[in-house]
Amino acid sequence: MFAESNSDFPMSQKVLLNATEINIALNRLACQLIEKHDDFSKTVLIGIQPRGVFLAERLKTLLETEYKIKNIQLGYLDITFFRDDFRRSGKPLEANKTKINFIVEDKNVVFIDDVLFTGRSIRSALTAVQSFGRPLEIELLTLIDRRFSRHLPIQPDYRGRQVDAINGEKVKVCWKENEGEDAVYLVKS
Amino acid sequence: MELSVNHLLGIKYITEADIQLIFETADHFKEVINRPIKKVPSLRDITIANLFFENSTRTKLSFELAEKRLSADVINFASSSSSVAKGETLIDTVNNILSMKVDMVVMRHPNPGAGIFLSKHVNASIINAGDGAHEHPTQALLDSYSIREKLGDVAGKKVVIVGDILHSRVALSNIFTLQKLGAKVKVCGPKTLIPKYIEKLNVEVETNLRKALEWCDVANMLRVQNERMDISYFPTAREYSQQFGLNKAMLDSLNKEIVVMHPGPINRGVEITSDVADSKQSIILGQVENGVAIRMAVIYLLASKIKHNED
Numbered sequence: 137m138f139a140e141s142n143s144d145f146p147m148s149q150k151v152l153l154n155a156t157e158i159n160i161a162l163n164r165l166a167c168q169l170i171e172k173h174d175d176f177s178k179t180v181l182i183g184i185q186p187r188g189v190f191l192a193e194r195l196k197t198l199l200e201t202e203y204k205i206k207n208i209q210l211g212y213l214d215i216t217f218f219r220d221d222f223r224r225s226g227k228p229l230e231a232n233k234t235k236i237n238f239i240v241e242d243k244n245v246v247f248i249d250d251v252l253f254t255g256r257s258i259r260s261a262l263t264a265v266q267s268f269g270r271p272l273e274i275e276l277l278t279l280i281d282r283r284f285s286r287h288l289p290i291q292p293d294y295r296g297r298q299v300d301a302i303n304g305e306k307v308k309v310c311w312k313e314n315e316g317e318d319a320v321y322l323v324k325s
Numbered sequence: 326m327e328l329s330v331n332h333l334l335g336i337k338y339i340t341e342a343d344i345q346l347i348f349e350t351a352d353h354f355k356e357v358i359n360r361p362i363k364k365v366p367s368l369r370d371i372t373i374a375n376l377f378f379e380n381s382t383r384t385k386l387s388f389e390l391a392e393k394r395l396s397a398d399v400i401n402f403a404s405s406s407s408s409v410a411k412g413e414t415l416i417d418t419v420n421n422i423l424s425m426k427v428d429m430v431v432m433r434h435p436n437p438g439a440g441i442f443l444s445k446h447v448n449a450s451i452i453n454a455g456d457g458a459h460e461h462p463t464q465a466l467l468d469s470y471s472i473r474e475k476l477g478d479v480a481g482k483k484v485v486i487v488g489d490i491l492h493s494r495v496a497l498s499n500i501f502t503l504q505k506l507g508a509k510v511k512v513c514g515p516k517t518l519i520p521k522y523i524e525k526l527n528v529e530v531e532t533n534l535r536k537a538l539e540w541c542d543v544a545n546m547l548r549v550q551n552e553r554m555d556i557s558y559f560p561t562a563r564e565y566s567q568q569f570g571l572n573k574a575m576l577d578s579l580n581k582e583i584v585v586m587h588p589g590p591i592n593r594g595v596e597i598t599s600d601v602a603d604s605k606q607s608i609i610l611g612q613v614e615n616g617v618a619i620r621m622a623v624i625y626l627l628a629s630k631i632k633h634n635e636d
Contacts, residue, residue: 230326234353263366
């Protein structure tokens with residue numbers, strides 16, 4: 137049903153997850169987080185800018201409304217100035233807002249991003265978060281884990297769905313609040 | 326988005342979009358320099374030479390801090406302690422430094438146009454940190470950035486620049502920046518210190534300080550540059566301060582709260598009294614903090630245009 141919603145889209149795309157499947161995955165991820173982090177009193181969530189923020193917001197709302205966990209701390213981390221491809225990529229790197237109103241010292245930090253691909257963003261995030269203190273532990277949660285595409289030894293602790301995609305393909309995650317629908321597409325160029 | 330230029334030689338040569346991009350980037354760096362750890366690794370493979378052929382304290386410190394917060398390697402050069410005193414030319418000096426694989430040059434020079442000249446002859450990105458009485462672009466950018474921060478926007482605001490306009494590169498760069506951003510600009514000072522061509526820049530001249538202050542939202546009080554004055558432009562510092570100095574009594578007697586700025590260093594008691602400089606309406610120390618963020622933004626944006634493989 138979603139594949140045809142963008143009929144004028146020049147590239148072919150197929151649905152990896154529809155709205156229901158995303159909802160199930162989000163609930164499962166929320167439960168897995170509760171299993172490990174209990175009441176979140178020693179835990180902070182950090183959404184990686186720009187696309188991880190939607191997923192992080194969604195999980196926070198879910199944990200607060202469905203699972204009645206209060207006072208979850210959520211921050212946004214921008215990694216632009218920590219990336220290792222400065223001056224190497226064709227287009228200039230544009231920064232987003234970092235908003236972390238708490239100290240991560242001695243906290244369990246959960247990085248949240250939509251797609252884990254090469255692992256380079258997460259490596260940059262590991263460096264960037266050090267500016268805010270020394271966390272006790274850092275975990276990684278991603279909605280989509282692209283297998284066999286890592287450039288670095290980085291793996292998620294919580295994953296929504298594992299996907300095999302070849303290099304020319306792109307995984308596109310859409311959110312209701314931004315793109316008007318909840319869906320994950322595999323886009324072939 | 327990227328800058329339309331490869332060098333920052335003056336505000337005259339950049340566009341409004343460039344200025345907005347610098348401001349937006351500076352917003353991010355302002356957040357960075359307020360973190361517990363104030364450093365990012367972006368420029369770790371860039372080397373920057375700070376060439377100061379003229380004295381400077383805060384501009385040099387501000388640039389050096391900005392470079393270090395971006396993790397660039399920094400080399401410093403001051404003409405007083407160098408071979409320039411032995412008669413070496415500017416191009417020779419700079420080419421010698423560039424042979425050490427420098428990517429970017431921040432230069433202050435007493436001659437107007439020194440940066441432009443250099444950019445035509447050497448293969449490095451040039452940032453003008455003040456060239457004689459011509460331009461001082463990063464100072465003007467941080468001034469407008471501070472106005473934007475304090476008043477929300479620069480467009481439509483009324484700004485008066487008070488003091489020694491004739492010898493001031495800060496005044497000229499400020500006029501260009503403010504006009505590009507849509508602000509209205511007046512200058513105010515003794516007639517001897519107002520350049521004759523100023524009206525060609527669409528800038529009105531006001532010789533009465535009170536009238537100028539009643540008109541404006543922001544007053545930028547420039548320093549009296551004694552070191553550049555070859556003749557007497559006004560009788561005494563006391564007389565200057567009586568006519569063009571800003572004191573607390575005058576500030577309080579205005580029917581509105583204006584913002585007071587000063588690019589530093591302050592001659593306390595000449596262009597501005599101590600109680601005004603330290604008052605709530607003064608954003609002088611905010612300007613200094615913003616200076617680091619603005620310079621980080623300029624360096625970052627210019628460095629991102631240096632292609633990696635051309636090293």
